[in-house]
Amino acid sequence: MGWARAAVGLVAVMAAGALLVSGGHEADPETPAGLPGMPPPFLGVAVLGDGGLAAAVDAYGNVVDLRPGPAGRALIDNPADRQAAGTVDPETGIQVWVRVGGGPAKPMWEADSIRQRYLPGTNVLRTDAWFGERRVVIEQAALGGQLAVVARGDSAVALRVHGGGATLTQDPRVLAAAAAADGRWLDRARPLGPGAPEWAREMYERSLLVLHALTDSRSGAVAAGARDGWAYVWPRDASAAAIAFAAAGYRAEAERVTRFLLGLGIEQAARFHGDGSPVAGRAAQGDAIGWVGAASEAAGIIGSSKHAARILAGGQPIPWRDRADYWEGEPGEYLGNAIASGEPAVDLLYEGQSQARLLRQPSEPDSGLDSAAAWAVRPFSQPRLYPAARATLARLVAQGTPYGITPGEGWPGGEDPWSAPTAWTAWSLAALGERRQALRLMSALRRSATPAGDLPERVDARTGIPRSTTPLAWSHAFAILALRELWPG
Numbered sequence: 001m002g003w004a005r006a007a008v009g010l011v012a013v014m015a016a017g018a019l020l021v022s023g024g025h026e027a028d029p030e031t032p033a034g035l036p037g038m039p040p041p042f043l044g045v046a047v048l049g050d051g052g053l054a055a056a057v058d059a060y061g062n063v064v065d066l067r068p069g070p071a072g073r074a075l076i077d078n079p080a081d082r083q084a085a086g087t088v089d090p091e092t093g094i095q096v097w098v099r100v101g102g103g104p105a106k107p108m109w110e111a112d113s114i115r116q117r118y119l120p121g122t123n124v125l126r127t128d129a130w131f132g133e134r135r136v137v138i139e140q141a142a143l144g145g146q147l148a149v150v151a152r153g154d155s156a157v158a159l160r161v162h163g164g165g166a167t168l169t170q171d172p173r174v175l176a177a178a179a180a181a182d183g184r185w186l187d188r189a190r191p192l193g194p195g196a197p198e199w200a201r202e203m204y205e206r207s208l209l210v211l212h213a214l215t216d217s218r219s220g221a222v223a224a225g226a227r228d229g230w231a232y233v234w235p236r237d238a239s240a241a242a243i244a245f246a247a248a249g250y251r252a253e254a255e256r257v258t259r260f261l262l263g264l265g266i267e268q269a270a271r272f273h274g275d276g277s278p279v280a281g282r283a284a285q286g287d288a289i290g291w292v293g294a295a296s297e298a299a300g301i302i303g304s305s306k307h308a309a310r311i312l313a314g315g316q317p318i319p320w321r322d323r324a325d326y327w328e329g330e331p332g333e334y335l336g337n338a339i340a341s342g343e344p345a346v347d348l349l350y351e352g353q354s355q356a357r358l359l360r361q362p363s364e365p366d367s368g369l370d371s372a373a374a375w376a377v378r379p380f381s382q383p384r385l386y387p388a389a390r391a392t393l394a395r396l397v398a399q400g401t402p403y404g405i406t407p408g409e410g411w412p413g414g415e416d417p418w419s420a421p422t423a424w425t426a427w428s429l430a431a432l433g434e435r436r437q438a439l440r441l442m443s444a445l446r447r448s449a450t451p452a453g454d455l456p457e458r459v460d461a462r463t464g465i466p467r468s469t470t471p472l473a474w475s476h477a478f479a480i481l482a483l484r485e486l487w488p489g
Helices: 080-085 172-186 198-214 235-247 251-262 288-298 305-312 335-341 343-350 371-376 383-398 419-431 435-448 473-486
Strands: 012-016 044-048 054-058 063-067 093-099 105-107 113-118 125-131 134-143 146-153 156-162 167-169
Touching: 044 113, 044 134, 044 198, 054 134, 063 146, 093 125, 093 134, 093 146, 134 172, 146 156, 146 172, 172 198, 198 235, 198 435, 198 473, 235 251, 235 288, 235 473, 251 288, 288 305, 288 335, 335 343, 335 371, 371 383, 371 419, 383 419, 383 435, 419 435, 419 473, 435 473
Parallel strands: 012 156, 146 167
Antiparallel strands: 044 054, 054 063, 063 093, 093 105, 093 156, 113 125, 125 134, 134 146
8 A cells, every 4th residue: 555745735645455453353443543632533523515426524635435426335334333443544534744854655634733713604714734834625526426635734644545435636726616505505594593693503503514514415315424324314313304494495405305205114223324225224213103293294294293104104103112212212202202292192102190200111100301301392382291301301400511412311222411401401401491401502512513513423421532433313303393493583
């Protein structure tokens, strides 16, 4: 594997085959060490795209996931289990290497410091790296089927390519075209109302642009994230994106996403490929029909979410019992599934008795409070549950971290906060008039976001460093909805 020297501002491309070694052996590769206080290489922290080609970029400017469509097949082999285990092969993805002052070529993760951000109002990403006093600037965008990587600075820059299949270009005109197209798309958005601070407007725009990148512009398939294991369509996640699109004024996008969902065999699986086929391994979850019903109402396709849900259920009671919920564990009778399925399901769950707070499984007192209590306020409004939802959410917020909350008290996945429950809780608290608590959670989201503004699925509870898929479409959808609830316009 070699690299090619190039003049300043010119990217040279060398092709090579990626090597992967099976896990669990001493011969396994090791993920290179990242810079202090930053995520490791090969974990995507930014997304490029306009609904066509989708690319994930790590904190060092390397393209670490690439797909012909947001929920399409991977063109770069970067397994999620390798990322979690720290055994990603160093020869992965499209890497930026730099030769400084005649010395040996170095990868960007050996820089002295890195700064990453999007050009304002676009999905064009800029990564600045300093090697001593020398500065390297990499700008990247995905436009249609093209991936543009343009280098600027005072050092020779090259790319090492492992995998791929898209049209790779170094033409800065593609960057300009992508920025202009993003701007035109963003101009269609319904703005936040008067009084929204600058940080809120920036989060709103970034969240819309994330959904733009992760939503197939032709089919309406919404990928949960640009990463192995997440580049699928979950009915729940995609429905939230459709509701957010509708709230922000993107009626055509909301309708396209919802029609894709209505065309799925929702009962066949928990998640789907971008072509609509089911992904094996997980049975349908108990909240899917309710969420697609809510999306149908928001998109104006079917008059009410209850009517849509009845149609999807074939006129029968919604099958929410003995199914997994959004925690994706064992089947059971869970709060979130019941709320998404309507008041009769909640009555069955609680046997018609009123509750002071809302447990995940009423039959198991140790199951703890569940942040899905927020869904009883938005989007599945059930006013008689508002007092219990308010008390439940207040307690979960009080137990939270500076970076947000976990899905619930009984959450088995550790103490790391998750951005989606943090955002949906802020949305519902704002709807309940609990503005101070909602703003507290929005501040936590701001702290958990990457420097470029993308929301990780979860972050380290102590450092705020991303620990999983970044950005997550679901989280950005709820951020849009919370911001619109706080500053309607």
